[in-house]
Amino acid sequence: MVQLYSHPDKLLKDHLFNVYQLGMKKFENKELNFNNLEKIKLVTKIVLISHDFGKSNKFFQRKLNLKMEGQENGEEYKRLDNDSKSNHSLLSSLFTYYIADELVDNNLLSLLGMIVVYRHHGNLKNFRDMVRIKEWGVLEEQFNNIPLEALQEILDLAEFEINITNLTFDKLRDKIGSRQFRSNVRKLKKRLVEESNYLIVNLIYSILISSDKAEAIFYSKGLNYERLEELVLSRRDIDPEVVDEYKKLKGWDKPESKMDEQRNIVYDEVVKNVRKADLNEDRILSINVPTGTGKTLTSLASGLELRDRVGQNYRLIYTLPFTSIIDQNFDVFTKVFSETGFQVDSSLLIKHHYLTPKNYIKADDYEDDEYDISKHLIESWNSEIIVTTFVQLLHSIFSNQNRSLLKFYNISNSIILLDEVQSIPHKYWKLVKVILERIAYKLDCYFIFITATMPLIYSEEKDEIKELAANKEDYFEFFDRIKLNLAEFREEKTIDDFKEFIVQELEDYSDKNFLIILNTIKTSVEIYEYIDELLEDRIIEGETIYLSTNIIPKERQERINKIGDSDQRQIIISTQMVEAGVDIDLDRVYRDFGPLDAINQTCGRCNRNFNPNKKGIVTLVKLINEDHNDKTYASYIYGNTLLRNTDKLLSELPDIVEEKEFFKMNKKYFKRVDDVKSDDISINLLDKIKALKYEKAFWKDENGEVFNLINQDFETVNLFIELGEQAQELWKEYKNINEMEIDGVEDYSKRKAKFEEIKKDFLNYVITIPKQVAKEQLEDEQLEKTFNLIDYYQYETVYDEQIGFKRDKSEVDTFF
Structure with missing residues (x-):
């Protein structure tokens, strides 16, 4: 039988079966509460095993062979690279739909599986655009150059009870391109009336893209499937009383002041009420206490206590509105675990925001110096506790972007703490209320809102949220x-x-x-x-x-x-x-x-x-x-x-x-x-989410607003201020990195990895200001790049060491 490849020197059947195994273990490890769970599971299996079936066409295989032979600069390779016949995602999605329609008694789920596969190398689009197929001529030529026996062998590996060896293109087209199919699509669009379909698409899509990327990256770096599974699926237990132990070590269990005593009272009551919470009903919780009452340790303790009750496979996702607070809280958590005898590594605790270096470290002498692997493990939140921003969390829930949805499957079965929750704009309150509630019940999650000033996203009076600090009024009265x-x-x-x-x-x-x-x-x-x-x-x-x-x-x-x-x-x-x-x-x-x-x-x-x-x-x-x-x-x-x-x-x-x-x-x-407040924006976004209008909800809609947690109605520029010798050295390194020769994806990845090494120090010299403000001091050509240098000899004319960039008249300001 012909040998088919998915990646250079990687057999297609091995890649698909590895992705299938990894993805199904992710799915089966999750507690989910959808009504049609067994059918969703079957569609997920089909998606995972068939997502690259289109790669079996001879045009893709020829292009890949040329690449393996080092002929990427040749005329034939360039011609194939620009020829849509060497693409694979759309054809793969037709196979996915055909198999799902044969095996799953649910037309809508079959369609959802199809769009997941169709867009697994890109971003999700509007539902209508993802099920409208025009390229039938190209698809027919691709299909007629596929060895169906090889694909059947892959289906047999995963024990699917279906035979596609006698499938014809006309039969495939009749199923997907017929009037009856279009009629079904129109009818199904009317059934897109609840948010659960959105969660189903995101979950399957996230499981597919995270497993697909992980398998390809790990293989390209010479790691076998067993090592991949160990790193991606292995979990750690955490003692729920670790914060108690830490407090005893510090002597904080014996208060020396009224303030310390009050902090302990708040802490004890919150933890006690977590132990008493109804795990089926009390999924939206709150800690509404004054500033200075030790919210950070109390929140961590409550999250760990809840995790101990629901299961050690539930992640803690601790979110804050600003990157400036992330490091502070991450350092507190690190001290709690390290000083109580825990091995603190990336499998236990990571922080994730745009400044954090992509370096994943495990205690078993594993430190991944491969940028792609570390980046994947961190960006898909492979850790027990993730400390991150509202932007990272909410733009992973409300998104059409491949990169953002990578971690969505790890949001399921998690305990999500939102500290300073009042920072969420009121125009999104209804949106957040509806979707987080669905996530809580369908994806088996718990949310804890933490603040001194609780917004009315959920109403305590209507029993929509349970307060863990039951005596909060006494605490505010005390101060x-x-x-x-x-x-x-x-x-x-x-x-x-x-x-x-x-x-x-x-x-x-x-x-x-x-x-x-x-x-x-x-x-x-x-x-x-x-x-x-x-x-x-x-x-x-x-x-x-x-x-x-x-x-x-x-x-x-x-x-x-x-x-x-x-x-x-x-x-x-x-x-x-x-x-x-x-x-x-x-x-x-x-x-x-x-x-x-x-x-x-x-x-x-x-x-x-x-x-x-x-x-x-x-x-x-x-x-x-x-x-x-x-x-x-x-x-x-x-x-x-x-x-x-x-x-x-x-x-x-x-x-x-x-x-x-x-x-x-x-x-x-x-x-x-x-x-x-007006709920118009939230209602409009919810309508688009229900209809799976991904691009209109999250990317671009000429007739409405897209979700964007940080609104900024002015253009900004990044200025690197060459202030001191370290800044001079960093700019030289950055310049050298930018001048690295790029000849393919591997070189691009190396360049990104090099920048990651200096990123945190480099950004310490960067200010982001409105472009119109910068234009008061600088010429247009100095404002065109990702980072624009204000060199050592120039900075004194535009930058004051005491007050920063010298502004003239503009009142535009940036806070984020």
Whole structure:
């Protein structure tokens, strides 16, 4: 029998059978709650075994042989490479549909299997486009040049009870290209009325592409199937009491202050209620407690306790809104496990965001220096605990992208913790509510929402979410760390008005550390320079620290580390970036107007550790731009719905609001937001999801909005600031990497791997700013590349070491 290949020197039957075995083990290891599970399982089997059947056509095989002979630059190879007859996905999908239609009594599932195979090398499209076939002439020529006996041998390997050796093209076309088929498609489109079909497609698609990529990558690196299975499927047990042990090691089980005692009370109650939760009904949970109550350890403990109850094969996915907090929490988790005797490696714990290096390490002396393998293992979340961002999680649930959906199957059977969940835009609340609920029940998941300011995505009053901190009102009542001063908020202030006010405050409270949070980079720079002049003129004393996304990350982190570590009084001037999980504690905080949840985050930076001898003061002001029709600076950053509701609520409160009133204040705020918000965008997206309109929901829709967690209506550029010798060396390395010769996929992969080695250090010198701001200082040709160099000799003209990029007039700001 003819030898057919799937990849260079890889037999097609071996590749397909390996993918089939690996994929089915992934499927069978999952607890799933679909009504027609056995039929979904059968379709998954068919998809896995047949996904590359189209590669058996002689045109694909000839092209692959030429590649194996090293003739990729020859005329014949180039001609075949541009000839659609050497493609394989569409033809494979027709085989998938034929076999599924013969074996599975479900037309819709057969179609879903077909579109999964058709798009397994690309991104998912709209349902209608994925089932509309026009290339019948090409398909016929491909089909007539396929050895069906070889494909039958592969089906026999997987013990399918079907014979395709006598299949003709006319029979295949009659099944898929007939009027009856088109009529069935029209009828089936009317049945696409629930989100479960979307989850089924994503699950099978994810199992296929993750298994297909893994098998191809591992084989290309000389690793056998057994090693592949061991790395991808092996799991580890975690003692649910590891956080308790860690707390004992630190002596935190014996509190030395009221604050420590309160943290333990919160911790104990949350863990106790996890043990009591109804595992069938209580799938959406929450931990709604004040800032500074030890949410990180409490959340980890609750997740591990829940995992112990539902099964050790359930992953923990801990998500946060900003990359700046990821490293901080990851380091805490690492300490918990390493200090209690756990072997901490990538099989136990990984972090995943755009800055993390792709380096997968296992304790059994396995460190994968092969970039492709490490990248695959990390990006498909092969670990017990994943610390990642909302973007990584939600854009893996709401996506048509192959790369994003790679990890979707590992979202099933997981415990997903969303820390600072109030960061999810309110326009997506209904979308998130509906889809996460379906995921919880169909894919057997649990969600824990963690925040001091709980948004009304789910209603506790309607029993849609179960609170684990049952005595949360008592906890908010207990805290008496700060006062929110609204007296200055009553009247709008220009920047000059604010300068007069703040200098008086700095003089009156000369022994206090200050944090001043402004909404735009321009205002933050102006106030910083003003206060710096006051220091130079010895009108006030202390040292200034400036923080914003306008300065390079390396310098930003060094400045954050300095906060609280000085004999001098410190005055920190920052944009709202300091609210994003930066663990600092100041005496007096001043903030320009913003949504209430942002104001709450600000309050968490004041007297955070509950010093009973000094109550913190957070003063709110409302700054306006007199050069722009008295527009509030807050409106440059935040949406009108949140600002209007915050403004209205604050106008009803007394000048001084005690911290113990925050819980009621926050509850009232989110109730009002829920009442006035529009669900139109969510409803539109849900309609597109139900109809499997992947591209229109997640890529491009001229008549509606696509899902995008981070909205940015202006173009940005990346500037590499060559500040210091390390930066100079990094830019040289980057330039050398970019100049590496690329002759095929292997070389491209090597180049990416080389950049991964320097990526984290390299990005420490990169700022991302609006293009229109950059154009004030730089020519167009300096702004055209992925990373644009501001070299050592030029940077002083456009970059100030204290305030960062020199801006002129623009008020556009980036926060993410």
